[in-house]
Amino acid sequence: MRRLCGVVLLIVAALLLAQADIPVKVTLTMMVAGDQNMVDFFQYEIAPEFEKLYPNVKVKVVGTGPGDAGSQQIIQQLQLEKDSGKDKWAIDLVVIHEAGTIWGIERGLIRQYTDFLTTRRLVTMKTAEVALGVNVDGYVMPMFHSQTAIAYNPRFVKDPPKSYAELVEWVKKNPKKFGYNGIKGGMSGVSFVFGWVYWKSKNPDVLMNGPFDEKYMEDWPQIYAELKEFNKYVTMTAGNAGTLDALNRGEIWMGPVWVDMFYTWIREGRMDPNIRLILPEPGMPGQPMYFAIPTKAANADYALKLIEFVTSPAVHAKYIVDKFNWYPAIGVEYVSPHLGKEVFERLYRDIKEADLLKFGKRMPIADYRTRMLEAYERWVEK
Amino acid sequence: MSVRRFSILKLTLKVVLVFIILMLVVGPFVGIAIWSFARVWYWPSPIPQELTLRYWSEVFRQGRVLDSLILSLKIALLTVGFSIAIAIPAAYAFARYRLPAERILLFLFLMPQAFPQLPVFINLARIFGKMGLRGNMWGIVMAHTMASLVFSLWIITATFKSIPLELEQAAQNLGASRWRVFWTITFPLGIPGVIAGAIHVFLWSMGEFNAAFFIGAPFIQTAPVLMYTASAGYNMQIASVIAIVLMIPSLLFMFVIERFLKAEYIAGIGG
């Protein structure tokens, strides 16, 4: 009897051991805010590589679109999961904007996880700790940093304006040849508006770093009135991609774009390769995209592995910097050994690193940010 | 002499008129046809600098485009099945049972097509969200079945009504049951109407955006939804390729079902 028991135990143990070696099939579902290039990045580049590394994992990428609307969709879905009271949520990983991260933390939809992330210590930017003036330390790992700039077509613009002030003069001479997308359909237009307010405001640093006080908003009506006047001379495009398309089609000669999208479009042949970039004085904001893990993600372990994978220096260099033209989220010293000189030359061709340090601004803190967007709706669009 | 000059003038006028009509009606498709083959196309070149078949090959290759087309096809075929299956008995009842308030009842089914449907789909998506049917193919099939009932129901009702009652009565007098009469006489005679109805439903479902977007996206993307995202991202080539693929059945079937056309129910097509 005892021997039989022993044999059975042995078999069970053997089975369990064998089981441990065959990992369960997992579908890793991730929701990604941002333009199509973000979705392509995960679906066509990262997912195949990651699935090679972990053959039991299938990565499912769901794109939710650019701008705050894309982040809003993610938050709505996570809220639905939370309201359903389920123990395991269907979304394992999200890639989200700064604003979305803050909504997620406020509502308890994302969790702290970066203590378990080995690549977290490679991050040198402050964006891993603070987003829009809110402490997000522990909740997020930046995926990349990106910057907005003004693209111009040298065929028509021989001497591009080097500052917002010169731009205002330029549009008066070339009406309807500058285009941006307002504040809907993507962040490139939003960035342009924020840059405008920084330029005109007496306290741009307060807007970026706080503290929040309504007294710093006193000069806003005048600032937006001037923007409304400026808008009379510009073309309204349809979103981030709309500005790029209008540039490519020669319909506008200048417009604010995301640097990464701009270079990716050139690589794909969708953008006239003669078009150049300039970062005007006193600067325009950039932003990171964040990896975050939902509070009750069913496959948080694999989500963590995927984040590690994308932010590990070799992969980061090859895909984030080289292929997709984003600025790295981890320190440049960690990625540069994996990159050729020509990659950096391309990345910093038009906008030098020094320009980036001087004119690459931060987004305004959350309280000002919301009010700036509302002010635009109220005073400029109406 | 003057007669001939007049006819030359008339001919020129006619050529110009044909050109203008072609430009107005066919022109919009020339643009997307060119885009679907373009690799590099920037101003001021009137035609693309480089051409490619890459985007067309995505229609036949495993990937986003093919997936969305297959999904749309599946949804459309399931919708046709459900819509016809529900419509046939109802159409027979409307044609043969002298139901009270027949016109009002029939009009009810037109409501999803002749009344703003967007708010209904938005709220349906919300209901489905609570039931876990969002991002699910069956959610879209259900919405499509509901909204396309009018096409199958109205066309089949009209067809059944056009079948002479005497034929059925003759069979009934010979002792056939109503069930038997339906399957041996009414239904076979009504098949053209059933097919026309099915084609209507199919075309509508293949091109439907509102329900597919609010119920399916972003989790599953039917061909129109993918076309919308591609076009919104100015991914002109992908959007144009899908647009052309989706247009083919519309143009083909138009000639098949032209004689069944009736304004009220085509009104819904495309919406």
Place this chain on the structure above:
Amino acid sequence: MKRRRELFVGFLLILPALIVLGALYVYPLILSVYTSFTVGEKYGLANYAKAFDIYWRDIVYSVLISFVTTVVTLFASVVVSGYLRFRNWKFLELMYKLPLFIPFLIVGHAMRVFLAPHGTLNNLLTRILRIEELPGLSRSWIGLVWAFVWIMTPYATLIVLGAFRSLDSAYIEAAQNVGASKWKIIIDVLIPMCRPSIMVAFILTFVRTISSLTIPIMVGPASPNMITVNMMFRVNYFNDWGTANALGVISYLIVMVFAIYYLKFMAAERGGIKA
């Protein structure tokens, strides 16, 4: 007794269709009205106040765009129908039917490419007319109306031409005998005698235009927007179902005015179904 049994069977036969319609149409429809009156846990008109406050301009704009579209569409369809009533031209017959079944979304995309400042149309026109630049029509109200008219005209023509053709030739011959020109016949004979059908075309065009989402989103200007686009923004950007549904109910009311007329008219015309 037999009649009652018959009614019962007939009712059973249409029951599945009614259930589908009730659960998937009537229920969400009622829910949309209900939601439009709820703010949080309370009932009230706050959503309507907000909708009118932010979007009153867009509501007016939607009605105007739909109205202009309808008028232009009717004009175009009367011209085409009038021509085809007197002359047989296969080419025109084919051309007016071509867009009939093409989904709105595809029309939107095609028009956005066609009407862009450097789109297909301007590319062609600038070369024929030898002009440097022409203004782009996409993302303006003209482009929006253009796209709507393009897709609406075929089926308006279908209705109007059907009516023109079913009219007894005797009337036309009588007018021709008194020496009336074709234009005069169209205006004085055909249009007045086919007024009911033209009314149907009018209502259906108007309703379809004002409830369309895809065309304004693809070709319409960034602002002002049609109310359907605002509904989508409210839901997707702000997760604000109350205002979205209030806008929905407003669109119901606008359409209702026409729907009632249509119903009355259909009742007079002996139902919508003719064998």
